Amino acid sequence: MQWYDSVVPEVGNSERSWGGASFLLAQVGAHAAARFKERIAELDLAAPQAGLLRMIAVTPGLSQQAYATRLGTPPSRFVTLVDGLEARGLVERRRGEPDRRLYALHLTEAGQQMMRRIGAVGRAHENALCEALNDTERAQLRDLLARIAEQQELTAGVHPGYRPRS
Amino acid sequence: MQWYDSVVPEVGNSERSWGGASFLLAQVGAHAAARFKERIAELDLAAPQAGLLRMIAVTPGLSQQAYATRLGTPPSRFVTLVDGLEARGLVERRRGEPDRRLYALHLTEAGQQMMRRIGAVGRAHENALCEALNDTERAQLRDLLARIAEQQELTAGVHPGYRPRS
Numbered sequence: 388m389q390w391y392d393s394v395v396p397e398v399g400n401s402e403r404s405w406g407g408a409s410f411l412l413a414q415v416g417a418h419a420a421a422r423f424k425e426r427i428a429e430l431d432l433a434a435p436q437a438g439l440l441r442m443i444a445v446t447p448g449l450s451q452q453a454y455a456t457r458l459g460t461p462p463s464r465f466v467t468l469v470d471g472l473e474a475r476g477l478v479e480r481r482r483g484e485p486d487r488r489l490y491a492l493h494l495t496e497a498g499q500q501m502m503r504r505i506g507a508v509g510r511a512h513e514n515a516l517c518e519a520l521n522d523t524e525r526a527q528l529r530d531l532l533a534r535i536a537e538q539q540e541l542t543a544g545v546h547p548g549y550r551p552r553s
Numbered sequence: 554m555q556w557y558d559s560v561v562p563e564v565g566n567s568e569r570s571w572g573g574a575s576f577l578l579a580q581v582g583a584h585a586a587a588r589f590k591e592r593i594a595e596l597d598l599a600a601p602q603a604g605l606l607r608m609i610a611v612t613p614g615l616s617q618q619a620y621a622t623r624l625g626t627p628p629s630r631f632v633t634l635v636d637g638l639e640a641r642g643l644v645e646r647r648r649g650e651p652d653r654r655l656y657a658l659h660l661t662e663a664g665q666q667m668m669r670r671i672g673a674v675g676r677a678h679e680n681a682l683c684e685a686l687n688d689t690e691r692a693q694l695r696d697l698l699a700r701i702a703e704q705q706e707l708t709a710g711v712h713p714g715y716r717p718r719s
Contacts, residue, residue, distance in 0.1 A: 407675070408691050409585050409682045410710075411698035416582010418707055419575050513575045519704035524697060525574050531686060531694045532577035538685035541584055544576075 419516055426508050430501070435460075437505055439468055440477065442544060443492050444502045450489040451480070458545055477501050585682055592674050596667070601626075603671055605634055606643065608710065609658050610668045616655040617646070624711055643667050 424434050432440075435458075442454060455465035469492065472478040477498035480490040494502065517525050536543075590600050598606075601624075608620055621631035635658065638644040643664035646656040660668065683691050702709075 407679045408695045408698065409589065409675075409679045411695060411702060412578070412582045412682070413586040413589065414582070414707060414711070415698050415701050415705070416578045416580070416585065418702075418705060419582065420579040423575065423579065509573070509575075513573045516575045516578070516705070517701065519700040520697060527693065528697045529574045529577060531690060531697075532574065532581050534685040535581050535683065536577060536584075539581070539584060539682070541580060545580070 419512075422516065423509075423512050426512050427505070430504055430508060432501075432505070435468060436472060438545070440472065440494065440498060440502055440505065443478065443494055444499070445544065447493050448483075448491045450483055450486075450491055452489070454492060457542065459542075472498070585678075588682065589675075589678050592678050593671065596670055596674060598667075598671070601634060602638060604711070606638065606660065606664060606668055606671065609644065609660055610665070611710065613659050614649075614657045616649055616652075616657055618655070620658060623708065625708075638664070 420434070427434055427437050430437075439454065439458065442457065443449075451465065451469060452462070455462055458465070460468065469478060469480070473480065475497075476495055479493055479495050481493060483489040483491040517528070520528065586600070593600055593603050596603075605620065605624065608623065609615075617631065617635060618628070621628055624631070626634065635644060635646070639646065641663075642661055645659055645661050647659055649655040649657040683694070686694065
């Protein structure tokens with residue numbers, strides 16, 4: 388039974404009071420995103436900036452257009468995002484090979500250092516968020532979520548909240 | 554190893570490509586919330602309206618202030634939210650007992666019918682979202698998420714995305 392199955396309250400029905408999997412996912416997910424945003428702000432980064440740095444780190448040297456498409460970010464917003472990271476010396480645009488008309492994106496040395504700091508923040512975040520679970524249970528949770536993500540055809544490593552707004 | 558542990562890409566590392574539990578939670582959670590919002594819009598409801606109807610259904614007859622506090626909604630926004638539901642005949646304000654200065658909120662007959670329609674939408678949403686999992690795995694996922702929610706001190710049945718904005 389899910390929370391929405393009944394209008395009559397029943398005390399002590401923990402499934403009712405906490406809701407179904409989809410409600411809990413939305414609730415815990417929003418909490419996870421908000422806490423990550425707070426933590427990453429300590430590095431003077433916005434979540435979309437961290438998301439792009441991560442994507443360049445994992446798959447470097449693609450064209451700006453390729454990253455923008457993957458993130459689902461409109462071109463003009465994407466340029467603003469890259470400009471900010473370039474101005475801070477974290478990312479550089481290089482003429483692409485084989486197509487020299489396109490700029491490929493790479494992390495600078497400072498960008499790689501920043502990724503390591505993001506990594507430390509990410510680990511602290513993961514540990515704090517999953518404190519209630521042991522290692523086996525965390526792996527179980529990751530597996531269940533990854534299967535939902537795959538079946539729902541979500542893009543690996545990209546989530547809507549990381550898309551730059553305005 | 555989490556996605557943020559390494560800057561060097563490794564093809565075929567599914568944990569890297571999908572990210573840690575916290576990233577997946579944020580990603581799948583945002584997807585769940587967005588899909589629910591779309592589905593519930595078919596009933597001409599906004600997610601915060603559905604959230605309040607549900608809260609009144611589960612715990613009816615509290616004062617407006619009590620619901621507002623639980624939802625974390627500022628009083629003025631809360632009044633607007635209730636006004637909208639009252640205008641549609643889904644909710645009614647009644648003089649409270651024992652304190653007749655306070656208005657208590659109740660679902661009308663139409664409000665209870667709407668809750669049943671929300672229930673049907675919620676079940677369809679849950680089934681579509683969790684299509685990749687069998688019943689045992691869904692229960693497992695609910696249990697893991699509920700433990701995180703409890704340890705993180707989230708309020709049962711309330712999530713930030715359901716709070717009315719503006």
